[in-house]
Amino acid sequence: MSSFSSLPPSPPKPSPSPQSLQSLESLQQSIPPSPLPPRSLLFTLISLLGPISSSIHPTPLSSLPSSLTSFFSHLLLLSQTLKISLSTSIQKKLLLNSKKYPAKLCKGKSGKYTSYTEQTGVTTSLTTQQLSEDTVDLNLSYINLRDSITEFAEARSWSKFHTPSNLLLALTGEVGELVEIFQWLGEEEGYDKEHVMMEMADCAIYVMRIGGVCGVDLV
Numbered sequence: 001m002s003s004f005s006s007l008p009p010s011p012p013k014p015s016p017s018p019q020s021l022q023s024l025e026s027l028q029q030s031i032p033p034s035p036l037p038p039r040s041l042l043f044t045l046i047s048l049l050g051p052i053s054s055s056i057h058p059t060p061l062s063s064l065p066s067s068l069t070s071f072f073s074h075l076l077l078l079s080q081t082l083k084i085s086l087s088t089s090i091q092k093k094l095l096l097n098s099k100k101y102p103a104k105l106c107k108g109k110s111g112k113y114t115s116y117t118e119q120t121g122v123t124t125s126l127t128t129q130q131l132s133e134d135t136v137d138l139n140l141s142y143i144n145l146r147d148s149i150t151e152f153a154e155a156r157s158w159s160k161f162h163t164p165s166n167l168l169l170a171l172t173g174e175v176g177e178l179v180e181i182f183q184w185l186g187e188e189e190g191y192d193k194e195h196v197m198m199e200m201a202d203c204a205i206y207v208m209r210i211g212g213v214c215g216v217d218l219v
Helices: 022-028 038-047 051-055 065-082 086-100 114-121 144-153 165-180 193-216
Strands: none
Touching: 022 065, 022 086, 022 144, 038 051, 038 065, 038 165, 051 065, 051 165, 065 086, 065 193, 086 114, 086 144, 114 193, 144 193, 165 193
């Protein structure tokens, strides 16, 4: 197994802002959709990885909160423009991940979910579209969702893998997967909404996890 850099000392938890206690769905709905096409918004999202990288590596800097907040705000804007609920996407992806990564099987391990397919029966064909909407609570706040992400990681003893640098590399990979959906499409061409929801959820989960590890609220 690869070695991982030491975890930073646990940061003090900041007092939650009023926005972080508000439902993420209502925060998204308060954002006017962009008149720009999705591909143009994606170029901005890509560019916002640079400031996060500069703020994290080799050690987290004071500029990290603003760079993380800018990225997450733009992800909300992209969600609103695409008419995709980011809160719904995150919740359904966490549920899907719980089926792909049962805590009892993957505790302390960093393997891909296909390593557990024989026990779980979960293959690449399982998507969030197959999960019931009854599992979604649109009243969940940013704090609620961030804490769910933290609990998911801690239940699997993944904190040792979740250094800021490792999480940034994971986030960058997920942005690449989101961009890949649009790379050969024209500005007005259609896209696979379910696929976009899953990749946007992954981006949100990783940037929120970075915020949680570094003690930064992103709203």
